Amino acid sequence: MMHLLAADPTLADFGKDPLWITIIKAVMLFVFLMLGVLFGVWFERKLISRMQHRYGPNRAGKFGLLQSVADGLKMGLKEDLFPRTVDKVLYLLAPVIMVVPAFLAFSIVPFAPMVNLFGVQTPLQLVDLPVAVLFMLAMGAVSVYGVVLAGWSSRSPYALLGGLRSAAQVVSYEIAMGLSFVAIFLFAGTLSTSEIVKAQEQTWFAVLLIPSFLIYVVCMFGEAARIPFDLPEGEGELVGGFQTEYSSSLKFALIMMGEYLHTFTASGIAVTLFLGGWRAPWPISLWDGANVGWLPVLWFFIKFVLTFSFIVWVRASLPRVRYDQLMALGWKVLIPVNLAWILLVAAVRNVVINEGDRMIGIGLGAVIVIGALAIWMRFDTVNQRRREARKAQVEAEFEELSKEPVAGGFPVPPLDLPHYHGVQHKEIPSGTN
């Protein structure tokens, strides 16, 4: 029993570290994230180019491994430009606001259970709070300020549009994302990440709560502004979006780092909340030693890299959606579906686990389902009637136009030219000149 307790840290295990252990953990996390950005960029470029039958970066270092280092050096050595009309304070501050919360948000991700760090038993997680997941959401909310301010302070229409898009997009997708965590909170009974990982000892929440997981995966792209939802950047329509006026100097490097850190946070949260955190995957988890000591770091890292690869894969596969499609998906699909799913989860939990009154539960459920069906059928018939009327109108118009092609109809050549009407067709046998 003691052994199990040592392996699975809870909230009570935090806040006991000596200061130097906390500092070491913070430095380790920082180094992990910095190296993660350097090699994450290389990994993404390499993976995506393999998916597109290219080689990708292969000049700097073995396999192009040093490509990001070279890029970073170049960005550091370039002249730091301030376009003439920008709002200097905010223009400089915006990349910083983007990066700092992104680092902070990762601090609640557990990498491993209790480990022996220089002779001290400590959970391999920088900090845990009773509201750790909410803290992550809060940091996400703060870092949008960076994007919005970068857009506003640039004093350029493209940048401003990118900033506005980002503000609306992130606020919308944060709602759906927060709702997708609710089912987890119901099952885990806590908001602390270490205890959520602990609650996934039997089943991962990705299996138990598939709808929540799928909704989170969609929201993850919206929140991290990755393709298919990278509309704040949208180089097809907005040149560079909010970062149009940031030339490739250190400020741009910060922006890029912030974006990668957000993607990492999204992957880390997906792994922690849905994919069992540092727990070993199924066949390995039968072995008792798999979830003890430093080994779980490996499981966490594998899951983390696979999730990141999935995000890259999606980028290679899907085109960018239109802005109204993005908003419609967020508000009209993800949020209502999520609410219905939470209702179902809460009802089932209440009836099955807490042994609440079965009759009340079933009765209320029946009323809700019948009501929803009635509303849906009412609106569906109205919509269907509209669609049919529209189709009939288009067909009638088409009929009319094809009857009289020359009277302002479709641009076709006149159909009464002489050679259409039985003018002698001279046969030319082959072999004649």
Added chain:
Amino acid sequence: MGETITFWVLAVVSVGAALGVVFNRKAVYSALMLGTVMLSLAVLYAVQDAPFLAAVQIIVYTGAIMMLFLFVLMLVGVDSSDSFVETLKGQRFWAAIAALGFVTLIVLAFGNAIFADEVGLAQATAQGGYIRSIALLLFTKYVFAFEITSALLITAALGAMVLAHRERLTEKATQKDLSRARFLGDRPSPLPGPGTYARNNAIDMPALLPDGSVAESSVNRYIARYDVEHGHLPEDPKLAAAIRHRADDEGSESGDAESNAEESNGVTK
């Protein structure tokens, strides 16, 4: 000790930021200062052992509400300043009364908190931690107030939607409709692109047609107007005349095309 230090540091920051909200000339800076005040409050909550309140303060106030403020301010424009004409009659008087009432409320609330018997954090959060205790109070003792507040918010949101709603009288034009309309109009093809010359490669340079005439419709009307207003006209008199003519043009797209054809013919002759 740590709490005291945090308090004094954040007190200076948040009071300074609050003054900044009032005294800043740019609305966006004021909004950011308000965001700073909110963040300081969140940290103070966290220091006072209320992490849930702190997180919610950041997510809801800083993340959502301030972001919407900022959204509106950004749309208002960079250099717009407030007008100081008072449109509401006697608003100062009523504002003073409202302020007095608010101050009374705050004093009473603080007095209540200060002079009441302390329950202690441990006892207040005895029901299984912060979040459960808040949830318990919210959904038992204060459930009516909670529901009334949400009803109020929904009413406000609905009111805003009713005020801003515009009934669509005609169906929204689909891509198909637009394509049909284009083919039924005079010009099924896209407008000509702007000119690309050895010395100029810009969207405000009219293109030349194969016969050497100027294609006026290759320049956007608004850009042409901007050029005329700011005197950014090309040296070539032919191109300058075309831009000037384009800027004066008030007609619709089809009118444009016709007048453009006539004009360009005139120029060639």
